[in-house]
Amino acid sequence: xxxxxxxxxxxxxxxxRADDAGPPPHDIMERAAQxxxxxxxxxxxxxxxxxxxxWLASHxxxxxxxxYVESVSQRVLAPLQNSPDPRLLADRMRAxxxxxxxxxxxxxxxGALAGTGLLGWAGWSRTPLxxxxxSWTADYRAGVxxxxxxxxxxxxxxxxxxxxxxxxxxxxxxxxVVLAAGEILxxxxxxxxxxxxxxxxxxxxxxxxxxxxxRREPGRTFLAVYEGAVEIRTAGNATAGVIPAGRQxxxxxxxxxxxxxxxxxxxxxxxxxxxxxxxSLAEIVDELGRYYPGHISLAPDVAQRRVFGTFPLRDVDGAxxxxxEAASVRLRRPLPWWISIEARPAAVPPRS
Amino acid sequence: xxxxxxxxxxxxxxxxLYTDHHAWLRTWLQRRLGNAADAADLAHEAFLRLILKxxxxxxxxxxxxxxxxxxxxxxxxxxxxxxREIEQAWLDTLAAQPADFAPSAERQAIVLEALQExxxxxxxxxxxxxxxxxxxxxxxxxxxxxxxxxxVSSRMVRKYVAQAMLRCMQAQAMQTxxxxxxxxP
Numbered sequence: 001x002x003x004x005x006x007x008x009x010x011x012x013x014x015x016x017r018a019d020d021a022g023p024p025p026h027d028i029m030e031r032a033a034q035x036x037x038x039x040x041x042x043x044x045x046x047x048x049x050x051x052x053x054x055w056l057a058s059h060x061x062x063x064x065x066x067x068y069v070e071s072v073s074q075r076v077l078a079p080l081q082n083s084p085d086p087r088l089l090a091d092r093m094r095a096x097x098x099x100x101x102x103x104x105x106x107x108x109x110x111g112a113l114a115g116t117g118l119l120g121w122a123g124w125s126r127t128p129l130x131x132x133x134x135s136w137t138a139d140y141r142a143g144v145x146x147x148x149x150x151x152x153x154x155x156x157x158x159x160x161x162x163x164x165x166x167x168x169x170x171x172x173x174x175x176x177v178v179l180a181a182g183e184i185l186x187x188x189x190x191x192x193x194x195x196x197x198x199x200x201x202x203x204x205x206x207x208x209x210x211x212x213x214x215r216r217e218p219g220r221t222f223l224a225v226y227e228g229a230v231e232i233r234t235a236g237n238a239t240a241g242v243i244p245a246g247r248q249x250x251x252x253x254x255x256x257x258x259x260x261x262x263x264x265x266x267x268x269x270x271x272x273x274x275x276x277x278x279x280s281l282a283e284i285v286d287e288l289g290r291y292y293p294g295h296i297s298l299a300p301d302v303a304q305r306r307v308f309g310t311f312p313l314r315d316v317d318g319a320x321x322x323x324x325e326a327a328s329v330r331l332r333r334p335l336p337w338w339i340s341i342e343a344r345p346a347a348v349p350p351r352s
Numbered sequence: 353x354x355x356x357x358x359x360x361x362x363x364x365x366x367x368x369l370y371t372d373h374h375a376w377l378r379t380w381l382q383r384r385l386g387n388a389a390d391a392a393d394l395a396h397e398a399f400l401r402l403i404l405k406x407x408x409x410x411x412x413x414x415x416x417x418x419x420x421x422x423x424x425x426x427x428x429x430x431x432x433x434x435x436r437e438i439e440q441a442w443l444d445t446l447a448a449q450p451a452d453f454a455p456s457a458e459r460q461a462i463v464l465e466a467l468q469e470x471x472x473x474x475x476x477x478x479x480x481x482x483x484x485x486x487x488x489x490x491x492x493x494x495x496x497x498x499x500x501x502x503x504v505s506s507r508m509v510r511k512y513v514a515q516a517m518l519r520c521m522q523a524q525a526m527q528t529x530x531x532x533x534x535x536x537p
Contacts, residue, residue: 023525030518037514041506042494068521071528073489076520079459079466080490084449090486092441093471096434097482100475103430295440297447338443 023068024061031055032065155189156196161215163290182290183215188228202253203234208242217250224248224262232256274311274319281305281327285341288323292316292339299342302329366403369417374399377421384429394428434475438467473519484509485516 023029035052038044044052056062083089150158153170160166164182175196177184188196188207196207198214200221205214210228214221223230229244236253243249247259276284282303289296291313305327311319320339324331332340364372374395382391398421411417442464446453455463474482480502487498488509495506495513502509 023521023529029521029525030514033514033518033521034510036517037488037495037510037512040488040492040495040513041510042496043506043510065521068524069517072517072520072524075524076466076470077489079463080470081492083445083463084453084455085445086491088448089441089445089467090490092444093438093467093474093486094483096437096441096471097474097479099437100430100434100471101479103433295443297444338440 024065028059028061028065029068032062032069035066036069154192154194154196156192157187157189159185161185161290179214179216179221181216183213183222185211185213187211201235202251203232203236206231206233210245220250220252222248222250226262272312272314274313276307276309276311278306278308281307281323281329281341284311284323288313288316288319291319296320296339296341299340302327302341302343305329364411364417366399369402369411369421370399372414373417373421376418377425380422381425381429384425385432390432394425394432397428398425434471435468438471439464442467469523470520473523474516477516477519478512480504481512481515484512488513489517 035055038048039052056066080086080089150160152158152168152175154175156175158166158168158177161183164184165180166184167178167180169176169178173194175188175192175194177186177196177198179198179200184198186196186198186207188210198205198207200214200216202219202221205212205221205223208229208231210225210230212223212225212228212230214223216222223232223243225243225245225247227245229242231240231242232249232251233240234251234253234256239251239254239256241249241251241256243259246262248262249259250257274284274287280303282298284307285296285298285303288311307323307327309322309326311322313319320331320341323329324341328344330342330344332342377398378391378395381394382388385391385394401424402421411420442460446455446460474485477485483502484498484504487493487501488495493501495509498509499506504512
């Protein structure tokens with residue numbers, strides 16, 4: 001047998017209009033699905049294949065049930081198998097599926113609360129297209145394109161960068177901020193004896209009288225300290241380290257990377273600016289993407305162009321127009337929510 | 353939005369509900385979606401559904417009507433976001449291909465439709481069954497490879513794949529039945 005094993009030997013095409021209308025009994029449909037699973041598993045023995053053939057031959061219901069397998073394979077699965085990169089596609093589909101599930105869960109949870117009158121329905125705020133579930137239930141949040149400032153109960157100030165969310169707990173012996181997503185700038189207030197901490201999945205940051213930013217990155221936390229100092233304690237093995245003012249560092253659950261001099265531009269977002277001092281276009285687009293609810297795609301051949309300048313974060317369209325000038329690239333909008341950044345076409349030579 | 357209950361004295365008609373809540377729902381949707389055209393579409397769709405399938409117990413107050421409409425609109429947003437994200441997943445996959453790769457519009461439409469359909473089916477399955485099916489049926493991985501990735505036995509993978517395939521077959525059967533009904537005089 002050649003080709004996909006499951007597809008051999010069965011009649012192609014849609015299920016025929018059957019002798020009696022409707023699909024075969026449920027247990028036969030189920031058996032057909034089990035045969036399919038065995039045949040695509042790569043584990044079917046020759047004897048099992050023969051059994052499958054015998055099963056098909058033994059009853060018209062069996063063949064009809066198998067025709068449904070065929071029909072799903074040809075109509076739905078084949079176009080995806082033949083797409084240019086099925087693994088990448090499947091991976092992205094998995095991410096979409098996970099986000100849809102998370103949204104439904106949040107909807108159910110909030111619905112349940114609303115039913116009891118505890119929450120009401122006003123708590124929803126705009127969320128990015130990509131979904132940012134943690135922020136839906138967090139105490140403080142900033143949507144795509146927002147930068148928001150909050151004063152906490154103890155007088156400390158926090159600024160949430162775009163697409164960021166944090167929970168705050170001031171009731172225990174700690175002033176505790178849990179960074180659920182994105183980036184936060186903290187300016188702590190002196191005079192409250194309770195320690196001020198920021199938690200991320202990678203560890204706990206303890207402020208030693210201070211102003212600092214914390215940003216979540218995949219699997220890591222980024223910290224930059226502008227005033228005072230911050231103590232890091234990693235979640236995995238409680239490695240401790242103190243980052244003084246003027247230094248920045250990244251850490252994972254088990255180690256703290258070497259600290260480097262702080263980049264003053266990192267703090268500028270709290271003023272609504274992105275300062276680019278020799279950043280690549282890719283880095284800038286990554287940053288601007290946090291302020292734009294759609295999708296920005298960047299052509300790889302221009303991604304490494306260096307850019308200098310200050311860009312307004314509260315006006316992404318304006319920022320992109322400035323960027324197009326600064327990096328001499330072209331903006332295209334194939335869809336209303338999709339911006340494509342590409343090399344400018346070569347100048348047309350003047351006609352002679 | 354005020355928190356006072358605004359009681360309805362008699363069961364409100366869809367027309368009255370529309371007058372009371374349409375503009376509000378559209379604004380609410382626009383805040384969620386960030387797009388006036390989508391918001392207008394979904395708001396209309398919400399009222400259409402209300403006509404086709406009225407709320408089971410009617411509404412006693414404006415607040416209650418709004419809670420109901422909001423829950424419905426929320427579900428519609430989730431659906432719309434999924435559609436958009438799937439489109440984006442496909443466009444991203446395309447963008448990752450060499451520049452000279454350009455499938456025809458028809459081919460693209462077929463793939464997109466298949467993606468939307470399978471996403472809807474998979475979202476009703478347990479997450480691991482959905483993943484196992486994508487990896488086996490779309491990526492062509494063996495049950496052993498899938499099992500390793502998901503941390504389950506290959507026997508379990510086969511069970512997941514059978515479960516997902518059965519769900520797809522049932523959906524196919526329903527489609528076929530509907531098509532036959534339409535074809536009948």
